[in-house]
Amino acid sequence: MTQTTKEMTEAMRLAMLHANPKLSRFDPLPRIISHDEFANGHCGWSQLVGNYQDDLDTMLPGYAQHTSAMLSTLPHWDAGSHGGMGSSYALKIATRPRVGAQNAAIKRHTFRHRGRIRFEAYFTFKPEARELKLSETDVRSVGFLFDLQSGDTDKGGERVMPHLRFLNALDGRHIQKWQFKQRTTEFHPMGGDKIMSHYHLAPEGWEDLPGGDQRLCYNEIATKINWTYLCFDFDLDAMKALSFRCNDREFDLSTFDSIRIPAMKNLWCMLNFVLFAETDTDKRAFLYVDSICISGDF
Amino acid sequence: MLPENITAIVARNEHWAGSAASEPYEAGWAHEAVFFVRALKEPTGSQPKVRVEISPDGMHWIAEGTEAAMPAHKDQIAGLRVKHFGGWLRIAADFDADATSAVLVTLHLKA
Numbered sequence: 001m002t003q004t005t006k007e008m009t010e011a012m013r014l015a016m017l018h019a020n021p022k023l024s025r026f027d028p029l030p031r032i033i034s035h036d037e038f039a040n041g042h043c044g045w046s047q048l049v050g051n052y053q054d055d056l057d058t059m060l061p062g063y064a065q066h067t068s069a070m071l072s073t074l075p076h077w078d079a080g081s082h083g084g085m086g087s088s089y090a091l092k093i094a095t096r097p098r099v100g101a102q103n104a105a106i107k108r109h110t111f112r113h114r115g116r117i118r119f120e121a122y123f124t125f126k127p128e129a130r131e132l133k134l135s136e137t138d139v140r141s142v143g144f145l146f147d148l149q150s151g152d153t154d155k156g157g158e159r160v161m162p163h164l165r166f167l168n169a170l171d172g173r174h175i176q177k178w179q180f181k182q183r184t185t186e187f188h189p190m191g192g193d194k195i196m197s198h199y200h201l202a203p204e205g206w207e208d209l210p211g212g213d214q215r216l217c218y219n220e221i222a223t224k225i226n227w228t229y230l231c232f233d234f235d236l237d238a239m240k241a242l243s244f245r246c247n248d249r250e251f252d253l254s255t256f257d258s259i260r261i262p263a264m265k266n267l268w269c270m271l272n273f274v275l276f277a278e279t280d281t282d283k284r285a286f287l288y289v290d291s292i293c294i295s296g297d298f
Numbered sequence: 299m300l301p302e303n304i305t306a307i308v309a310r311n312e313h314w315a316g317s318a319a320s321e322p323y324e325a326g327w328a329h330e331a332v333f334f335v336r337a338l339k340e341p342t343g344s345q346p347k348v349r350v351e352i353s354p355d356g357m358h359w360i361a362e363g364t365e366a367a368m369p370a371h372k373d374q375i376a377g378l379r380v381k382h383f384g385g386w387l388r389i390a391a392d393f394d395a396d397a398t399s400a401v402l403v404t405l406h407l408k409a
Binding site for chain 2: 040049056057059064070075076077128129130
């Protein structure tokens, strides 16, 4: 059987990928847009600052609570630094110690090709280890979202924001399920028609993913962590989610949709990625990310 | 590769009063740190000193020894430089009952 050039190219790509110890744990599409390992710094994962005009008091409270992500060795009071999968460092997103507090980190790109993209990450979450207790219901949720907008010449341009979160606990109940969101909150003009603000991470409007219950590896006490894999595929042409996997589970996205709003005046071809965490108690919640690979089929 | 250096915003437009502190920040990778505190509005009441604190775990804190006067007026800044701090950093200040300040606290770290 004769191999086509395309088949040989793909076979060589996969062989090189699988032999690369840094990338072999991912399944990237042919073009790697970014590969973030946090021993290399923050890799563009910056603070999600809210919009404002003239006075910082105009910033919506949801955004005002955000702080900068950290480079963490996952240091624990009882066992020392845990470290990451391939280096000492992970990205850490920490909430404030107030029930319902959230924090987020964002990576801001634009896209050059409308097609399939893939977001892969190894992550874990824990509450601050303030108590000598199990504490498995202290973190409310962790999740991720994309913030996308069509190109400036597209007809019927939209801003599209697929959201997925793992709702770990709510009001002390251990829930453990994946949810998505199609609704945002009211838009607030910050000045003119080019600065608007809406808090799309508000607690309202989350919907269950069908069959989205999943028990992750919590590991008994607040200072032990295990890394969890997630992979989300999205089509930037159809602006539609294609697949979602977490560890050994592939989830049904047949009812999934994104927040969809009219295109805004200065966000063309936007390709943003956001990671977030939320606490269910008056204790800080920590989302740690070991590494992230974002790839595209182009 | 150039050594890492970052600016982290650890408090933005926070109204400090009573016993106030910035959120804990992990900085074990850094060899030097500078905090700046800017008063975003005209502070009220007598302004206290602000101090650098260090911690073994991000939960228990002691004064590191570096301190400065809180900014006395809007848009004034205070700076605190530290070289030897382990894995965690924050700043803290104790305000009198009638004193407040709306602060921007930035942390500048270099490997």
